[in-house]
Amino acid sequence: MSEDRSTDPFDLFRALNPFDDEPDELSTADEQLLARILATPVEPTSTEASRPPTRRCLAVVAGLVATASLATAAFTFLRSEPVTNPTAVVCYATADVIDGDRVGLGSTDDPVAACSAEWRDGELRTDGSVPPLVGCVNEAGAAAVFPGAGDVCERLGLPNLEQGLTDDQIAITKVQDTLIDLFLDRCFAEDDAVAEARRQLNAAGLDNWTAKPAETFTEDLPCAGVGVIVDEKVVIVVGVRPEN
Amino acid sequence: MTDDQATREREYESMFRANIRPIRAFTASMVSAAQVDDVVAATFMSAWQRFGDIPSDAQRPWLFGTARNHIRNTRRTDRRHLALVDAVETDPTWQATRANEYDGVEAHPVLDAIRDLDDDDRELMLMTGWFEFTPDEIASILDEKPGTIRVRLHRVRKRLMDRLDSTGDTGATA
Secondary structure (H helix, E strand, C coil), X not given: CCCXXXXXXXXXXXXXXXXXXXXXXXXXXXXXXXXXXXXXXXXXXXXXXXCCCCHHHHHHHHHHHHHHHHHHHXXXXXXXXCCCCXXXXXXXXXXXXXXXXEEEECCCCCHHHHHHHHHHCCCCCCCCCCCCEEEEEXXXXXXXXXXXXXXXXXXXXXXXXXXXXXXXXXXXXXXXXXXXHHHXXXXXXXXXXXXXXXXXXXXXXXXXXXXXXXXXXXXXXXXXXXXXXXXXXXXXXXXXXXXX | CCHHHHHHHHHHHHHHHHHHHHHHHHHHCCCCHHHHHHHHHHHHHHHHHXXXXXXXXXXXXXXXXXXXXXXXXXXXXCHHHHHHHHHXXXXXXXXXXXXXXXXXXXXXXXXXXHHCXXXXXXXXXXXXXXXXXXXXXXXXXXXXXXXXXXXXXXXXXXXXXXXXXXXXXXXXXX
């Protein structure tokens, strides 16, 4: 190669590698993650959970799981937490946060019921049957719903979902849903979209929330989309591609 | 605790400490900030459950492959949720957090050029540049042929060189 080493993009990038001197110390969050993982029992390897059972088998299994769930609940301390991020729900096809298929949903005040509907619609299992479902809270603070027994959250190292949202959480999820519907229905220009978002926030009584433009509208991204930044209490209006 | 359990925990912890930062950085480059913790936790939880199956001489490629699977799953959303994700992914706040794999790294034109690559090419650059995977290792992670990876690397290099040439700013010091 005759390229000047100092101008080769790969060399330039490698020279900026921040991982040459990896510190031994972990962040507090990563120390906590490590401790949580090490405290999680190792499950025996099984392919049962990922193989869709037949409808007949499912009825039997569902009954057994329900019984086992009740028995386990009597003897297991289950940590429960409310969601901190009410704007999304994830429905998992198996009790496996890594390999399980999943469907992401927008906000809902009843994540288990919403995921149950996804199962019935065949989004997670083609025969449309619905297994026992358990709500947990994932690492992002959002609701995650898994099929399985009552201890499924504990086995995954997650807190159980404490059903119910605060009034403000319900209000912002409704505003989010309304704006998504409006913005999917027709193409809002940036100013109109911000005004609409402010109107919806006011109507919902969310006085401590703000709506801001992200100034990302372009010729290719001429229509409004909505983002909710829960921690900052901000509804942000951004440019997205038109629907068809 | 049995000796086997203690050994497993010790070896797992060693793997965790050696790989958490690269996996976190890689994940941050591929998903929104709100999803990073979820993907990282799931990746290492999976590694804990399957620790016995992870080749001791290929732990990092295994972790990257697993993280990629989880990232792919995270992106599988219904149309309604996509409307929201699309919006968030175009949000400059999200873009800023998405770039946090560069935390602590001096600003450099090559970083801007790499940030502008599409997801597949940026992933390739991170793997080869910062995580020091060989083309063969990348091929195993991405389930591609090594020859395909070499061709892709060649093309990315050319694209980056063209971009840096066109701006006339390589950031290179004399």
